[in-house]
Amino acid sequence: MSIKLQDVNYIYGIGTGQEIHALKNINLEINNGEFIGLAGHTGSGKSTLVQLLNGLMRASSGVIYYNGQNIYDKLYNMHSLRSKVGLVFQYPEHQLFETTVINDVQFGPKNLGLPQLEMELRSFQALKMVGIGDELLDVSPFTLSGGQKRRVAIAGILAMQPEVLVLDEPVAGLDPAGRDEILGLLKKLHSENNITIILVSHSMDDIAKYVNRMLVMNKGEIVLDGNPAKVFQFEKELERIGLGIPQAVKVCHQLREAGAYITGEPITAEDCAEAIYQWLKV
Amino acid sequence: MLRDITIGQYYASESVIHRLDPRVKVVATFVYIISLFCFDQLSGYIIAALFFGCMVKLSKVPFKFITRGIKPIIFMLIFTAALNLLWTSGEHILIKAGFITITVEGVKKMVFMALRLIFLIIGSSLMTLTTTPNQLTDAIESLFKPLNKVKVPVHEIAMMMSIALRFIPILVEETDKIMKAQMARGADFESGNIIQRVKNMVPIFIPLFVSAARRASDLALAMDARCYHGGEGRTKMKPLKYKKPDIIAYLVMFGYICIIITAGKFLPI
Structure with missing residues (x-):
């Protein structure tokens, strides 16, 4: 069970004379159960890449395999792919349209053609997962707060019970509490429901804490691929492409350069603090 | 998908026509359209076509962009042509079959009407191709002041x-x-x-x-x-100002309309 991209290229505006080569020869394998952070500067091709994964856009060249099947095959059911690879867009709250929260969440399952009972069950479960209480089920989604709207929108995708969940900047514009809530939810989904998650973000701090594999994109290419500790070794390269590394990791790196004895490869702020404490104690 | 839609049809290029004051282009297009109705013989169409050809050459817009404007009206064009062909009465009858009568006058009228419509469309196309939508609104604001x-x-x-x-x-x-x-x-x-x-x-x-x-x-x-309160006392960042080429353009247009009118009066065919 995996997604595999082979020599994938994507070019915007073919034939207009203003072609933009958004993805260049991407080769990538995403395994089941991974929690991937996809980082890159604005315009690096992140959003284009994720839209290829569920077939919303078609690669200009190259092949994508989902569970070993070529999704560009004529007989391949694109509709079912979209239910298996759930994609949450940037600012997903802008896609809400129904009269009540529960109806909006049911839109996805309804399109899958599920029976009424199953549809409702999945929607209730999804709303519960994202922490929307029963008292909000029958209110208009347009009256909710920004953070609530976003959680409802994410529930709309979760109710389709995807095997892979792709989120494009899910915490953009949220306050720290809202951010931790959503990222915490993703972690829970990953560990408890065993969903493969691909988290797109340009905030290294957000990604570092949660993911177990990082992909860094620059100008349409994947330049770094590995676990966060390994990727953060390339501090210079990351800074050159305008990303940098989390503040806490940077402090550790600089202390080590100055001769401090810091063990391991701490990633999160807490781990870094612990590592520095250990060094100070000795 | 939808991203490919372009609004307006501005064709970016560096040419005399592009640099003209947008007001000149609006007025000139208007004059050109009126001029199309000032004659009813072949020589007039030749003059109008030659003049338009020169303008296209000056504007450096590829010809296929200009003819693109005809596509959406092709149905209307055929319809008008057919109407003119069938409903024009005349002395020289070409074909007579049942209630359908086609006359020489009808054929002539059909060709001229179609040509007139085509010139009308491609004439205004040339304006929108060489003027950005914002320049156009500026020109309209200034002209209607x-x-x-x-x-x-x-x-x-x-x-x-x-x-x-x-x-x-x-x-x-x-x-x-x-x-x-x-x-x-x-x-x-x-x-x-x-x-x-x-x-x-x-x-x-x-x-x-x-x-x-x-x-x-x-x-x-x-x-x-930003305290926006409408047009009163408002100045512009880039006020429209007539320069030498604009004056020349007006003179050219004046010359053109004079020629067309004289041709319409005195040339027999």
Whole structure:
């Protein structure tokens, strides 16, 4: 069970004379159960890449395999792919349209053609997962707060019970509490429901804490691929492409350069603090 | 998908025509269209075609961009041509079959009418190809300024036009995004009968209207915050000013209309 991209290229505006080569020869394998952070500067091709994964856009060249099947095959059911690879867009709250929260969440399952009972069950479960209480089920989604709207929108995708969940900047514009809530939810989904998650973000701090594999994109290419500790070794390269590394990791790196004895490869702020404490104690 | 739609049809290039004051281009196009109705013989069409050819050459716009404007009106063109062909009475009858009578005069009228329509369309195409939509609104505001005297809010109308133009690409992009987001939730916009398809559009239109209203209210607030109060006493960052080439262009247009009128009066064919 995996997604595999082979020599994938994507070019915007073919034939207009203003072609933009958004993805260049991407080769990538995403395994089941991974929690991937996809980082890159604005315009690096992140959003284009994720839209290829569920077939919303078609690669200009190259092949994508989902569970070993070529999704560009004529007989391949694109509709079912979209239910298996759930994609949450940037600012997903802008896609809400129904009269009540529960109806909006049911839109996805309804399109899958599920029976009424199953549809409702999945929607209730999804709303519960994202922490929307029963008292909000029958209110208009347009009256909710920004953070609530976003959680409802994410529930709309979760109710389709995807095997892979792709989120494009899910915490953009949220306050720290809202951010931790959503990222915490993703972690829970990953560990408890065993969903493969691909988290797109340009905030290294957000990604570092949660993911177990990082992909860094620059100008349409994947330049770094590995676990966060390994990727953060390339501090210079990351800074050159305008990303940098989390503040806490940077402090550790600089202390080590100055001769401090810091063990391991701490990633999160807490781990870094612990590592520095250990060094100070000795 | 929707991203490929271009609004207006401005063709960026560096040419004398592009650099002309937009007011000159609006007036010249208007004069050119009027001139098309000042003659009714072959020589007039030749002069109009030659003049237009020179302008196209000067504008450096590829010819295929200019003829592209004809495509959407092709049906109307055929319809008008057919009407003229069948309903023109005359002495020299070419074909007579049942109630259909085709006369030499009819053929002549059909050809001329079609030519006139084509010139009309490609003439105004040349203007929109060489003038950005914003320049056009500027020109319209400036040309209609005298109407202020009779309480027509010219500035406000021009402002509304430029805001509308500015928002088209934004809303197109937004529609594209919402469509994709709903497709990611399994929505299907391509199958079903017409009623089903219209129903399927609801998940696109509601978010789109909500977002348009939100953007409009944001913009209104931002304009308010900058103390926008309409046209009175307002100056421009790039005021329109006639320069030497603009004067020459006006003279050329004047010369052209004189030639067309004289030709219409004195040339027999």
